[in-house]
Amino acid sequence: xxxTGGRTLLTVRGLAKRFGGLVAVDDVDFDLDDxxxxxxxxxxxxxxxxxxxxxxxxxxxxxxxIRLRDAEIAGLPAHKVxxxxxxxxxxxxxxxxxxxxxxxxxxxxxxxxxxxxxxxALGLPSARREDAALAAAARETLAFVGLGDHAASDVSxxxxxxxxxxxxxxxxxxxxxxxxxDEPAAGLTSVEAERLGGVxxxxxxxxxxxxxxxxxxxxxxxxxxxxxxxxxxAKIADGTPAAISREPAVxxxxxxxxxxxxx
Amino acid sequence: MTDLLxxxxxxxxxxxxxxxxxxxxxxxxxPTGIINxxxxxxxxxxxxxxxxxxxxxxxxxxxxxxxxxxxxxxxxALTEQATVRPMIERGAPILTPILILLGMxxxxxxxxxxxxxxxxxxxxxxxxxxxxxxxxxxIPMQSAVVIAVSxxxxxxxxxxxxxxxxxxxxxxxxxxxxxxxxxGINLRLVAAFSFAxxxxxxxxxxxxxxxxxxxxxxxxxxxAIKGFSALVIGGVGRVEGCIxxxxxxxxxxxxxxxxxPIPSGFAIGVPLLLMILFLLVRPTGLIGARGRT
Amino acid sequence: MNAKLAAxxxxxxxxxxxxxxxxxxxxxxxxxxRKLLLTATLAVGYNFxxxxxxxxxxxxxxxxxxxxxxxxxxxxxxxxxLPVAALATIGLSALLxxxxxxxxxxxxxxxxALATLAFAQLFVVVMVQGGDFTGGPDGLFGxxxxxxxxxxxxxxxxxxxxxxxxxxxxxLFAALGRSWFGRACRxxxxxxxxxAAMGVDVARTRIAVFTLTSSLAAVAGMxxxxxxxxxxxxxFGIDAMFVLLFMVxxxxxxxxxxxxxGCVFLFMLPEYLxxxxxxxxxxxYGILMVVVMMFLPNGIIGLWDRLAKRLRPEPxx
Numbered sequence: 001x002x003x004t005g006g007r008t009l010l011t012v013r014g015l016a017k018r019f020g021g022l023v024a025v026d027d028v029d030f031d032l033d034d035x036x037x038x039x040x041x042x043x044x045x046x047x048x049x050x051x052x053x054x055x056x057x058x059x060x061x062x063x064x065x066i067r068l069r070d071a072e073i074a075g076l077p078a079h080k081v082x083x084x085x086x087x088x089x090x091x092x093x094x095x096x097x098x099x100x101x102x103x104x105x106x107x108x109x110x111x112x113x114x115x116x117x118x119x120x121a122l123g124l125p126s127a128r129r130e131d132a133a134l135a136a137a138a139r140e141t142l143a144f145v146g147l148g149d150h151a152a153s154d155v156s157x158x159x160x161x162x163x164x165x166x167x168x169x170x171x172x173x174x175x176x177x178x179x180x181x182d183e184p185a186a187g188l189t190s191v192e193a194e195r196l197g198g199v200x201x202x203x204x205x206x207x208x209x210x211x212x213x214x215x216x217x218x219x220x221x222x223x224x225x226x227x228x229x230x231x232x233x234a235k236i237a238d239g240t241p242a243a244i245s246r247e248p249a250v251x252x253x254x255x256x257x258x259x260x261x262x263x
Numbered sequence: 264m265t266d267l268l269x270x271x272x273x274x275x276x277x278x279x280x281x282x283x284x285x286x287x288x289x290x291x292x293x294p295t296g297i298i299n300x301x302x303x304x305x306x307x308x309x310x311x312x313x314x315x316x317x318x319x320x321x322x323x324x325x326x327x328x329x330x331x332x333x334x335x336x337x338x339x340a341l342t343e344q345a346t347v348r349p350m351i352e353r354g355a356p357i358l359t360p361i362l363i364l365l366g367m368x369x370x371x372x373x374x375x376x377x378x379x380x381x382x383x384x385x386x387x388x389x390x391x392x393x394x395x396x397x398x399x400x401x402i403p404m405q406s407a408v409v410i411a412v413s414x415x416x417x418x419x420x421x422x423x424x425x426x427x428x429x430x431x432x433x434x435x436x437x438x439x440x441x442x443x444x445x446x447g448i449n450l451r452l453v454a455a456f457s458f459a460x461x462x463x464x465x466x467x468x469x470x471x472x473x474x475x476x477x478x479x480x481x482x483x484x485x486x487a488i489k490g491f492s493a494l495v496i497g498g499v500g501r502v503e504g505c506i507x508x509x510x511x512x513x514x515x516x517x518x519x520x521x522x523x524p525i526p527s528g529f530a531i532g533v534p535l536l537l538m539i540l541f542l543l544v545r546p547t548g549l550i551g552a553r554g555r556t
Numbered sequence: 557m558n559a560k561l562a563a564x565x566x567x568x569x570x571x572x573x574x575x576x577x578x579x580x581x582x583x584x585x586x587x588x589x590r591k592l593l594l595t596a597t598l599a600v601g602y603n604f605x606x607x608x609x610x611x612x613x614x615x616x617x618x619x620x621x622x623x624x625x626x627x628x629x630x631x632x633x634x635x636x637x638l639p640v641a642a643l644a645t646i647g648l649s650a651l652l653x654x655x656x657x658x659x660x661x662x663x664x665x666x667x668x669a670l671a672t673l674a675f676a677q678l679f680v681v682v683m684v685q686g687g688d689f690t691g692g693p694d695g696l697f698g699x700x701x702x703x704x705x706x707x708x709x710x711x712x713x714x715x716x717x718x719x720x721x722x723x724x725x726x727x728l729f730a731a732l733g734r735s736w737f738g739r740a741c742r743x744x745x746x747x748x749x750x751x752a753a754m755g756v757d758v759a760r761t762r763i764a765v766f767t768l769t770s771s772l773a774a775v776a777g778m779x780x781x782x783x784x785x786x787x788x789x790x791x792f793g794i795d796a797m798f799v800l801l802f803m804v805x806x807x808x809x810x811x812x813x814x815x816x817x818g819c820v821f822l823f824m825l826p827e828y829l830x831x832x833x834x835x836x837x838x839x840x841y842g843i844l845m846v847v848v849m850m851f852l853p854n855g856i857i858g859l860w861d862r863l864a865k866r867l868r869p870e871p872x873x
Contacts, residue, residue, distance in 0.1 A: 369842030
């Protein structure tokens with residue numbers, strides 16, 4: 001079940017989450033490999049966002065395991081998940097408004113910082129050198145996502161699409177093993193979405209695994225190596241974009257329902 | 264027995280004033296999300312206004328008191344218009360009006376000191392300093408007035424929120440601002456009204472308190488802190504919480520003053536300790552909020 | 557290299573000016589100078605707590621008072637040598653700060669302000685009611701200026717120490733503000749959830765900032781105790797705290813220069829407006845604070861930035 005033949009990075013088994021009487025995620029399994037782009041799709045209420053939040057540590061699972069390489073990460077708070085190398089973007093861009101673009105990226109590099117707090121407080125040369133190196137890396141990352149001219153800009157000056165690229169760049173700065181994208185194409189024009197798709201391919205080409213939940217099939221299907229389909233909290237299909245779009249269960253649950261409504 | 268009854272009366276009296284102060288916070292906080300520290304100074308201003316209307320101009324008590332309250336309500340509404348509204352409309356973070364009102368605390372207080380001086384000013388009580396004989400105990404007249412007026416005010420506000428369409432509009436704004444606006448509720452009017460109402464309620468506490476302790480320009484901060492303690496104890500959200508919080512706070516304070524073997528000055532610390540305790544152990548208070556703030 | 561050199565020259569010039577003032581000012585002006593420096597030290601720390609980390613706490617002056625009272629009581633009542641008393645004071649205030657910060661961290665937004673306000677008021681109540689031990693409402697006085705390394709900490713010596721304390725605080729918070737720690741603080745201030753998503757431990761960051769800034773306020777308080785050899789509970793009340801908040805907001809929250817400018821501005825205002833506003837300088841502060849919050853959200857330093865930008869509209873090529 002692997003799209004790229006890389007090593008398995010993330011193993012999700014028996015994941016479950018209940019909100020009162022509502023079963024939001026029900027016994028979901030899937031794997032994610034190095035350098036793979038995995039899409040999670042499903043109709044509204046299928047449990048995509050809940051699955052995303054469980055992995056990101058924003059929610060706590062009722063049952064199941066999430067293993068990064070061999071370490072269990074289910075139940076860790078968000079900042080510890082991030083510290084392990086799983087960084088996320090936000091669907092509604094959430095830059096740090098009181099900082100410029102470069103500084104936002106440097107916050108993304110938080111997990112790479114080695115300088116001790118007292119070294120930072122005393123402004124020791126080792127801490128300054130590290131800062132300068134991170135700033136150089138941040139400029140490269142900005143160039144990579146296409147925001148090379150905006151390092152010193154106020155984040156309020158960015159367009160919505162540029163804000164989404166900033167989200168990508170900020171997550172990239174943590175040198176993550178995995179980036180989680182929360183509906184990355186939401187609100188983008190088709191030109192912006194095209195550009196973002198290119199950036200995401202570039203990220204995967206660097207060997208970083210990408211997991212994205214997405215509504216927009218035209219964005220997702222050409223991009224993803226593999227797709228997991230959820231319906232009412234349960235996984236109903238897992239395969240290449242071409243394979244899943246032929247699955248009768250998927251067509252019935254998702255594509256078909258939409259097609260039926262449109263017809 | 265007599266002792267206990269007299270203690271109960273003093274708890275009801277102090278509890279009524281604390282509950283009114285708590286309510287003054289709540290009336291502004293629920294629809295606007297603004298924690299307004301200026302309520303203490305509104306109480307100060309109203310008690311000074313009552314010095315003017317009752318002491319200097321010798322108006323009869325009820326018109327004099329109502330005029331003082333109308334004055335402070337107008338100041339509340341004007342403050343909202345002049346300082347809070349422009350910030351909200353500019354899309355400033357909610358912290359901005361909160362900090363501005365913190366600045367207004369100093370402005371009100373020092374303006375009061377400028378206008379009325381820094382000495383204690385006596386305010387005549389409405390029914391004199393006599394006592395009412397009630398079986399085994401004699402209740403000081405002003406205590407009876409405080410208990411009656413704060414009781415009526417609290418009951419009236421409760422009825423307003425629970426029984427009138429206007430009160431429902433306040434609740435709707437508290438629960439979901441945007442949806443309430445879409446439903447045709449005039450958000451500006453609700454905000455102006457909440458500030459005027461909060462000022463009048465805090466002013467009532469000030470006017471009731473003034474004959475007991477005299478009006479003084481520094482009387483606001485202790486009232487503001489006690490009101491906030493009562494609000495936290497009862498739970499931020501409902502009129503019942505304010506009443507319960509005010510009574511619990513007054514009971515703790517009076518019982519400590521009477522029975523605890525500590526210097527009486529430490530009694531000032533009781534509301535502070537209770538507030539810290541509740542914030543840490545039970546931040547939702549005794550009666551939780553309804554809806555979301 | 558040029559920027560580094562300029563910064564070094566700036567620090568040296570600042571140190572030289574403060575040293576020259578310490579050695580030349582006498583009488584009333586010397587008193588004004590050392591109080592201003594102590595207040596500026598507090599303002600720089602409070603700006604880090606409030607402006608950088610976004611914590612609205614009202615306990616900064618209380619920790620200033622804790623430092624002043626602790627060093628006085630430890631060195632006069634318990635007869636501890638000054639360095640020992642100083643270390644004990646720092647330890648005590650750090651412990652108290654942790655005891656406030658850890659539970660307060662669970663509170664949302666403005667509730668932290670209220671919990672710390674209650675703490676600050678309690679401090680004043682306890683000092684006023686502390687009887688002979690704390691000196692009650694009269695405070696503690698009549699103790700001697702300390703001597704270290706044979707130098708008596710009074711007059712010019714004291715002012716040099718306070719100057720060094722101010723510069724050390726400014727340098728520390730400037731370095732910290734520029735570093736990853738300062739960025740983490742601002743991230744927590746702007747959006748705690750997004751900060752956590754980048755791996756920032758929000759609770760630890762908040763607790764660390766509160767403990768550090770509060771402990772340094774206590775260190776400034778230790779110096780304050782020997783400014784007049786007089787410690788009074790009412791000095792550390794809520795009014796002083798409000799003025800400190802106004803200083804940071806009027807100067808420009810989140811900027812070290814803003815805190816210093818706001819502090820100097822509000823501190824000197826009564827000196828020049830004395831005849832005009834009399835005892836009502838607080839009223840002037842209040843009005844100024846409201847007006848600045850409404851029309852200059854970035855404070856005086858924000859206005860300065862805008863003017864500077866207008867003066868050189870085209871970048872040099």
